Amino acid sequence: MGALGLLALAVLLATAAEAQAGVTSLYRRKMEATADMPLDADVFRVPTGYNAPQQVHITLGDQTGTAMTVSWVTPNELGNSTVTYGRSPEKMEMSAEGRHTRYDYFNYTSGFIHHCTLKNLKHGVKYYYAMGFGHTVRTFWFTAPPKPGPDAPFKFGLIGDLGQTFDSNSTLSHYEANGGDAVLFVGDLSYADTYPLHDNNRWDTWARFVERSVAYQPWLWTTGNHELDYEPKIGETVPFKPFTHRYPTPYLAAGSTEPFWYSVKIASAHIIVLASYSSYGKYTPQWAWLKEELGRVDRKTTPWLIVLMHSPWYNSNNYHYMEGETMRVQFESWLVEAKVDLVLAGHVHSYERSRRFSNIEYDIINNKATPVHNLDAPVYVNIGDGGNIEGIANNFTMPQPGYSAFREGSFGHATLEIKNRTHAYYEWHRNHDGAKAVADSSWFTNRYWMPTHDDSN
Numbered sequence: 531m532g533a534l535g536l537l538a539l540a541v542l543l544a545t546a547a548e549a550q551a552g553v554t555s556l557y558r559r560k561m562e563a564t565a566d567m568p569l570d571a572d573v574f575r576v577p578t579g580y581n582a583p584q585q586v587h588i589t590l591g592d593q594t595g596t597a598m599t600v601s602w603v604t605p606n607e608l609g610n611s612t613v614t615y616g617r618s619p620e621k622m623e624m625s626a627e628g629r630h631t632r633y634d635y636f637n638y639t640s641g642f643i644h645h646c647t648l649k650n651l652k653h654g655v656k657y658y659y660a661m662g663f664g665h666t667v668r669t670f671w672f673t674a675p676p677k678p679g680p681d682a683p684f685k686f687g688l689i690g691d692l693g694q695t696f697d698s699n700s701t702l703s704h705y706e707a708n709g710g711d712a713v714l715f716v717g718d719l720s721y722a723d724t725y726p727l728h729d730n731n732r733w734d735t736w737a738r739f740v741e742r743s744v745a746y747q748p749w750l751w752t753t754g755n756h757e758l759d760y761e762p763k764i765g766e767t768v769p770f771k772p773f774t775h776r777y778p779t780p781y782l783a784a785g786s787t788e789p790f791w792y793s794v795k796i797a798s799a800h801i802i803v804l805a806s807y808s809s810y811g812k813y814t815p816q817w818a819w820l821k822e823e824l825g826r827v828d829r830k831t832t833p834w835l836i837v838l839m840h841s842p843w844y845n846s847n848n849y850h851y852m853e854g855e856t857m858r859v860q861f862e863s864w865l866v867e868a869k870v871d872l873v874l875a876g877h878v879h880s881y882e883r884s885r886r887f888s889n890i891e892y893d894i895i896n897n898k899a900t901p902v903h904n905l906d907a908p909v910y911v912n913i914g915d916g917g918n919i920e921g922i923a924n925n926f927t928m929p930q931p932g933y934s935a936f937r938e939g940s941f942g943h944a945t946l947e948i949k950n951r952t953h954a955y956y957e958w959h960r961n962h963d964g965a966k967a968v969a970d971s972s973w974f975t976n977r978y979w980m981p982t983h984d985d986s987n
């Protein structure tokens with residue numbers, strides 16, 4: 531082989547090596563600390579009128595979206611828990627009665643928190659709904675999700691660790707501009723616990739901030755560590771107290787016994803929500819439920835199997851490194867066996883997307899404790915980059931592990947656009963590029979219908 535041939539071979543080999551190497555993006559966001567939006571920021575504005583309903587949000591009220599649970603707060607007095615609704619804003623002739631609750635947290639007493647489930651909705655139909663009295667009536671709308679079916683298209687927003695900083699506001703604005711039908715939220719909502727005495731007023735401000743999206747489309751909630759609000763020093767020993775009073779989940783419809791783990795079926799996707807901060811060891815309720823739940827998945831009707839959790843199993847950042855390891859050891863083999871398409875997590879305040887690989891061979895004596903390429907395994911997406919006050923996690927382990935396809939320490943959000951039973955288009959939007967620029971993207975192929983296609987390199 532001549533010198534030219536050797537050169538050509540070297541270039542070929544270098545190109546092949548490059549195709550295998552993951553990308554650690556060199557992009558660096560502005561380095562100044564992120565700051566919370568001030569209490570008088572317009573996004574936190576209280577609606578006009580005495581006792582006007584505020585903090586309106588919706589989530590699925592059953593497993594497929596023929597029911598929708600509407601929640602809101604009346605700050606001064608009880609009012610009522612009635613929602614009127616219908617197919618046009620002029621003709622909201624149906625009504626549903628809800629319930630209310632409230633809670634104390636140290637020196638804070640919540641407003642009246644209302645939850646009302648609208649039932650017997652028709653898939654794919656737009657509904658208008660309203661609550662409040664006289665001049666404080668507020669009207670919103672949503673479209674019930676399409677009926678579960680193998681080729682029903684749907685666009686999810688993927689957001690985690692949002693908080694209420696100026697960066698959080700960019701993330702939400704960019705998601706709104708990119709347009710999705712529902713949000714898969716992977717935990718850590720308000721960060722109220724980062725304020726003195728877990729200032730629960732920050733749960734109220736957060737709910738007013740996100741109302742502009744979540745009053746119009748369902749968000750599906752995952753519990754993160756910032757939902758625990760466990761603080762024995764001030765006598766608060768009931769974990770998840772503010773979260774459970776404020777954010778219902780359709781767990782009973784999913785055969786679950788706790789609101790923290792459950793499942794829904796939206797369009798062509800079966801979504802399983804796991805709880806990183808509830809017990810998951812063998813024989814625990816969550817363990818028993820997941821075992822049964824994976825048996826209930828019907829890939830012929832809902833080919834896309836997506837799992838949400840807060841603390842990631844695979845994360846090549848020094849921040850929160852290996853915190854998800856015990857849950858991975860408990861459940862990874864089940865997810866690989868079930869050919870899960872995608873696992874979404876938050877917690878680490880940066881972005882990372884993996885290849886398809888698994889680490890399930892290890893049995894404590896066989897030395898097989900190395901992640902290996904595995905086309906039955908999910909792609910892991912770490913999307914804890916919503917923009918909260920704790921700042922960016924920009925301390926990646928070096929060298930980049932072979933399973934990591936792309937990683938970057940920036941804020942942003944992602945969208946997952948399921949096209950049909952075989953293909954879904956995924957994009958990650960870095961905040962600093964504005965809404966429409968895409969910093970990472972991938973076509974995912976379905977593990978049930980295209981199990982031998984490697985979509986993750």
Ligand SMILES: [Fe+2]
Pocket residue numbers: 691718754755756840876877878
């Ligand atoms: Fe977290």
